[in-house]
Amino acid sequence: MNFFQQPLSLGALTLSNRVLLAPLAGVSDVPFRRICQELGAGLTYVEMLSAVAIHHKNKRTVDMCKRHPSEDVLGVQVTGPSPELVEQAVRILNEGSFDTIDLNMGCSVRKVIAGGAGSGILSEPERISATVRAARQATALPLSVKTRLGVSRNAISIEDTARRLAREGADMITVHGRTRDEKYGAPADREGIRRGLAAAREAAIRPLVTVGNGDLFDWASVRAMREQTACDAVMISRGALGNPWIFREVLEERTVHPTLEEWGDVVLRHLDYQEQHYGDTELAAIMARKHLLWYIKGYPCNKELGAHVGYVKRIEEGRLHIKEYLAQWPGDLVRFEGAHKTESRFGPNSKYDPKYEMHRQHDRGVGEE
Ligand SMILES: Cc1cc2nc3c(=O)[nH]c(=O)nc-3n(C[C@H](O)[C@H](O)[C@H](O)COP(=O)(O)O)c2cc1C
Incomplete structure (x- = not known):
């Protein structure tokens, strides 16, 4: 069995494989999650929710929590400005129809950071520990955190962050290999991810799943992520946009494009x-x-x-x-072969950020109350 096809224990949960779909604001709704699951995603997430919106039972947030009966396994992600609010939100989500809960400590959207949520927490190490501690007390479900390398290149804090998360009892840590200030402007730094995941493993007080994220667009980049970071699993983000076949590609460990x-x-x-x-x-x-x-x-x-x-x-x-x-066109025409070839807008050096393309009116972003 290929490495990525192997089941993965996440707390009491067993994932069918090691290729996960990231929470994607404005994108990872029920229809997209169903498609990604059908093509092989071992875990999918509801897009990031605001702890404040959960507290106020915001209608859109409640709608976003809907789960389709065909979804075998589903995670939810929350972010908030204080340990107390995150704890309250986790208690509410714990009663919902989710199998696992993720805390977002990486979002770099300005309005989210301004509210003290997302990567806004990265310059407050004590709040990182307190938030995971509070969330840990609020749920017995597998608890994870998704974070970035730090605020900026001059303030790389991933090893300290990772140790704090692991010590407070996180079951899984996902590191996106960029700093908050880099947004998408630099290639994902796999060495930074490796260091963060290694620090987390050393400090772990329970079995810990380590996940690499950033610039995963095909089997080659996923293989490089695994080889260079020793991650237990990968989380696919932009690589799944318009290309849910990426899950099949990684599980088969070879380049495959759909006909x-x-x-x-x-x-x-x-x-x-x-x-x-x-x-x-x-x-x-x-x-x-x-x-x-x-x-x-x-x-x-x-x-x-x-x-x-x-x-x-x-x-x-x-x-x-x-x-x-x-x-x-002929049915056996293979994607990216034949007449049309374009530079990938999503390539590792691309500054293109699909988040800015979302219709603001329907952007299921966070930070609303
Ligand atoms: C449209 C879009 C929405 C996103 N929404 C979320 C989100 O809700 N939660 C989250 O943790 N990360 C979110 N991200 C960040 C990605 O999960 C990922 O960390 C980042 O894109 C780096 O991976 P990539 O280079 O493979 O795209 C989003 C990214 C994009 C492009």
């Missing part, structure tokens, strides 16, 4: 799930647009198709464009 026929099946299924979840509404279509634009990358004449799918007002409209496109 147009396989692609069409998944894209149409994603649209079905979108409609099931959001209803036959304009919102369903708006939420689908960005996925459709990501999906069409790597196929010929995708600009023309993009001009249509980027503006669909109903899911049915999206279906028709995709079906028309499928009828024009």
Whole structure:
């Protein structure tokens, strides 16, 4: 069995493999999570929720907590400005339908940091310890933390952070190999991840799962992450946008791109799930647009198709464009082969941050009350 196919114990939970989908604000809703699970993701998460919004039972936040019966395993992520608020939120989430809870200590979005949440905590080591301690008391579910290397290159704190998380009883630690100030502007630093994960392992008071994150776009980058950081698992983020086949690729440990026929099946299924979840509404279509634009990358004449799918007002409209496109090209056409090749916007040196492309109106971001 390949390394990434091996089951993984996370507290009392057993994950079917070691390739996880990150919480992705505005992206990791029920339809996308279902697709990623079907293509092999061993764990998926609800996007980051604000402890304050959970406390106020904000309707959008409650909606985001919905779980589909087909979801075998589901995590949720929360962030908050104080240990007390995080503890309260964890108590509430503990009663929800989640298998594991993650604390976000890495988000670099300005409004989140301004509220003292996300990576805003990284310059307050004592608050890091107090937050995990408080959350640990509030749940017996597997508890994890996702964090960055530090605030800036001059303030790399990952080893201290990791030790604190491990000492307070975290079951899993995910390190995104960038600092808060770098956002996406520098390649993920695998040596920094390795140091953080090693420090966590040394300080752990219980079995600890270590996870590498950052610039995982294909089997080659995942293999490099495993080799250079000795992580137990990987967490895929931008690499899954428009490419949920990345889970299959990593599990099979080889480069695989879908044929147009396989692609069409998944894209149409994603649209079905979108409609099931959001209803036959304009919102369903708006939420689908960005996925459709990501999906069409790597196929010929995708600009023309993009001009249509980027503006669909109903899911049915999206279906028709995709079906028309499928009828024009051979089913065995392989993605990224043939006529069309583009520089990946998501490549390791790309400054492109899809977060800024989200429709603000529908950005299921955090920090709202
Ligand atoms: C659209 C988008 C939304 C994100 N939302 C979250 C989130 O809700 N929680 C979180 O911990 N990280 C979030 N992230 C950060 C990613 O999980 C990940 O740490 C980061 O993108 C680095 O990995 P990558 O270089 O492979 O994309 C988000 C990233 C993107 C692009």
